[in-house]
Amino acid sequence: MIARHIIFFLLILLLPDLYFYVRYLRRTRRGRRVKWMVMSVPTVAMLVYTAILYFQPHFQPDNPDILEVYLWLIGLVVVPKAVYALCSILGHVLRRLTHRRRNYGNLVGIPAALGCVYITIYGFTVGVRQLEVKQVDLYFADLPKAYDGYRIALFSDLHVGSYRGSRQQVLDRALHTLQQQKANLIVFAGDLQNLRPQEIYPYRHLLAALKATDGVVSVLGNHDYAEYIHADSNIVRANEQETQRLQRQMGWQLLKNEHIVLHRGKNDSIVVVGLDDNGNITEHKRADIEKAMTGIEGTPFTIVVEHEPPTWRDLILPQSHAQLTLSGHTHGGQIALFGFTPLKWIRKEIHGLYEDNGRYLYVTSGIGGLIPLRFGVPPEIVTITLHRKK
Numbered sequence: 001m002i003a004r005h006i007i008f009f010l011l012i013l014l015l016p017d018l019y020f021y022v023r024y025l026r027r028t029r030r031g032r033r034v035k036w037m038v039m040s041v042p043t044v045a046m047l048v049y050t051a052i053l054y055f056q057p058h059f060q061p062d063n064p065d066i067l068e069v070y071l072w073l074i075g076l077v078v079v080p081k082a083v084y085a086l087c088s089i090l091g092h093v094l095r096r097l098t099h100r101r102r103n104y105g106n107l108v109g110i111p112a113a114l115g116c117v118y119i120t121i122y123g124f125t126v127g128v129r130q131l132e133v134k135q136v137d138l139y140f141a142d143l144p145k146a147y148d149g150y151r152i153a154l155f156s157d158l159h160v161g162s163y164r165g166s167r168q169q170v171l172d173r174a175l176h177t178l179q180q181q182k183a184n185l186i187v188f189a190g191d192l193q194n195l196r197p198q199e200i201y202p203y204r205h206l207l208a209a210l211k212a213t214d215g216v217v218s219v220l221g222n223h224d225y226a227e228y229i230h231a232d233s234n235i236v237r238a239n240e241q242e243t244q245r246l247q248r249q250m251g252w253q254l255l256k257n258e259h260i261v262l263h264r265g266k267n268d269s270i271v272v273v274g275l276d277d278n279g280n281i282t283e284h285k286r287a288d289i290e291k292a293m294t295g296i297e298g299t300p301f302t303i304v305v306e307h308e309p310p311t312w313r314d315l316i317l318p319q320s321h322a323q324l325t326l327s328g329h330t331h332g333g334q335i336a337l338f339g340f341t342p343l344k345w346i347r348k349e350i351h352g353l354y355e356d357n358g359r360y361l362y363v364t365s366g367i368g369g370l371i372p373l374r375f376g377v378p379p380e381i382v383t384i385t386l387h388r389k390k
Helices: 003-025 032-054 062-098 104-125 164-178 202-210 233-249 289-292 309-320
Strands: 134-139 152-153 185-188 216-218 252-254 258-264 268-274 302-305 324-327 351-357 360-364 380-388
Touching: 134 302, 152 164, 164 202, 164 258, 164 380, 185 252, 202 233, 216 268, 233 252, 252 360, 258 289, 268 289, 289 309, 309 324, 309 351, 324 380
Parallel strands: 134 380, 152 185, 185 216, 216 252, 268 302, 302 324, 324 360
Antiparallel strands: 152 380, 258 268, 351 360
16 A cells, blocks of 8 residues: 555655744754754654555555554654644745735644644544434336335445454444345445455354345456455465355355346346446556446446446446446545545545436445555445336
8 A cells, every 4th residue: 555655645644744844943053953854753663654655565564554554654744744834835835925914824734733642532532433314215117016115225435354352342333224125236346355255264253144136236446356465376366256155155146247237026127237347547457348338238228336436427327327426445434524625636426326317326435445544434334225217
């Protein structure tokens, strides 16, 4: 993880210290060296910590606590200092433009930095333990009569490897709440693990206990393909096969570019299509909608499950007639202030319900995450009720 974003971490570590030195310490004669050393010690320590994580062979260290402690320090020390520095820079620019003597950015920077500390503490302790159950009603003119009132419980992004210690209670509660929805169909939209299928073993009995009238349907997320471990191709392949085997062993119906037909009454049916994760990297685009739709006659009511929301506009809308698509992956951005998350700068569909000419996409914020932090975007279970337009 650190290796993929090393430039960001280096900038956020070094630039604030550089600014403080140039703006304040360089002009100080008395005790300048001592002040510079005191200010630099935490930065040097974090640079060493960053280097250790950078040379880890996998996306996440074998001991995940090493990464979590690092992220705690980033949130409690590095980000607040960077935010204060940014406020100070903006205040300095404003002071020069308005010819004022006081840098009000320094005053704003103090509560802003404290806010970052609060977000970190709350997000890692309280935020990850919350759970929302959302009720969504959707209306379709072409929904078969027998499926009027059909209930789908959607959950995603469990990342079970993050439920260590007391956090296992959070997973227990989430799965119990999911079962309480009494859904006709339970849909899992991918990312069961962080890195390896071994993370799933302690929770097999809990996951296998999920039951619905039409069962549990699942697809694979990017973390379920062993993309984040550097190992021999045979080991990678074995891990992927084990993840898939475990899902089927738990009684889940894993759909890999394929579909199933659900029947109700004498003549009514709907189709559920599961696509492989399409990814953001060209060589990892696995979704094959043509293969998944092979054998579907006519234009029946179709639900597509795909981990990555962009696939809705890239493939599903132009190449199918699917009325409803269910996705996850984004975690809703995990951090949102007054409803805004920085993820909105780079993605169109982040969280919630989207519509295009009567065809819908729901992107769930999911339940877990490799980084166990949530602020303003609580974990969620979504119950979608289908209605027939009259």
